[in-house]
Amino acid sequence: MEGIKALTMLKEHQIDIAYRIFRGYVDQIRLSHSKIHREYSDYSTKRATSNLLNDMRASKTIVGPRIWCNSGYEVKLVKETNEDPLILYEKLVQDPKVSYVMALEGYHNFLVFKNGATILKFAKAIVPSYPSKKTLYDIDPTEKGKLPIDHYPEKWDEYDWRVYELMRDPNVKYWKVGQKIGMSWQTAKRRFWRIMKQCKVFVGFYPLGFDSYSQAIITFKTEYEIGIMKELEKIDRSSFIFKFDDTIILFLSYENTSMNYPFSKLRKEGKICDLHISNPVKYTNRF
Structure with a gap:
């Protein structure tokens, strides 16, 4: 089966790393490849870490994140x-x-x-x-x-909702969001972290x-x-x-x-x- 072949790609120590990365998404929401390599990976080269991330996605060891x-x-x-x-x-x-x-x-x-x-x-x-x-x-x-009870978000304006919709994948670049909405990347970043107070990570x-x-x-x-x-x-x-x-x-x-x-x-x-x-x-x- 094609799915089973994909699953054999990750070895036990790779699953350990994948779980640390998963917990990183849960705790920090946004993780760049550089941050993953520095703080979560056991590999010495960025290429090896990048290969693990590709294998991790292909095998669906981690699915998401989404807010x-x-x-x-x-x-x-x-x-x-x-x-x-x-x-x-x-x-x-x-x-x-x-x-x-x-x-x-x-x-x-x-x-x-x-x-x-x-x-x-x-x-x-x-x-x-x-x-x-x-x-x-x-x-x-x-x-x-x-x-x-998960309540409906309070005090969100139309720009907050736009940021939410554009950043359901929380690893989207702030500057791309700002460009689409017409705001600076700093404003997009500030709004993202404000709305995250009323959001969850899936x-x-x-x-x-x-x-x-x-x-x-x-x-x-x-x-x-x-x-x-x-x-x-x-x-x-x-x-x-x-x-x-x-x-x-x-x-x-x-x-x-x-x-x-x-x-x-x-x-x-x-x-x-x-x-x-x-x-x-x-x-x-x-x-």
């Missing part, structure tokens, strides 16, 4: 549809208000994020541990508590490469929202957590077996309810 704020999203989980699923998928993709659509197999047919009323309450790219502190199949939340880490994992979309309700998020911080690859109304949506990457066991166990223990598991078929992401 995100809760600019107002409706969330829809579609269980059944009278339309042909492929036709409906294309309709949703063509809708300019739809920022994310995923066709699913399983309990749900579609997951849709659409610009509009702020129904989405929380979103986060969970930062994993490498090496892992536990496996996905051993998660056992003990801490109860609700996730905080970046994924996958030690074996994203394509080596199977994907699952899991929805449920729980009193252990904080606990489950903290447990997912102990596994060795990224997860994404969303909340709308009282429903949690997890984007999980897993190996070999299905997601039924660990979450069915939590349901039997009374820690989650209304559990549904689906598998992605295809998606379009403008989120």
Whole structure:
């Protein structure tokens, strides 16, 4: 398989470096190649570091970074549809208000994020541990508590929104942003770091490469929202957590077996309810 070939490019010590770079994106958001070479790489030459970065991207060991704020999203989980699923998928993709659509197999047919009323309450790219502190199949939340609310940004003007849209990839050069908007690079830089106070960084880490994992979309309700998020911080690859109304949506990457066991166990223990598991078929992401 083509994806598996790409994954063999990174050796164990390279994955260690990749994880340090990933944490650098989480903590500092913007990383130049020079900074990565100086502060995160074990290689003596910039060329070797550059080759690692290319291999890292090709294998999808790191995906992102992207910045995100809760600019107002409706969330829809579609269980059944009278339309042909492929036709409906294309309709949703063509809708300019739809920022994310995923066709699913399983309990749900579609997951849709659409610009509009702020129904989405929380979103986060969970930062994993490498090496892992536990496996996905051993998660056992003990801490109860609700996730905080991601509010709509306050006191942003039209230029702040332009900077946000142009710097969803936070490594875009300030001068390029300033040139497009009509401001100095210093002003673009200042506005970027101001809006980042109300934004999050979405970046994924996958030690074996994203394509080596199977994907699952899991929805449920729980009193252990904080606990489950903290447990997912102990596994060795990224997860994404969303909340709308009282429903949690997890984007999980897993190996070999299905997601039924660990979450069915939590349901039997009374820690989650209304559990549904689906598998992605295809998606379009403008989120």
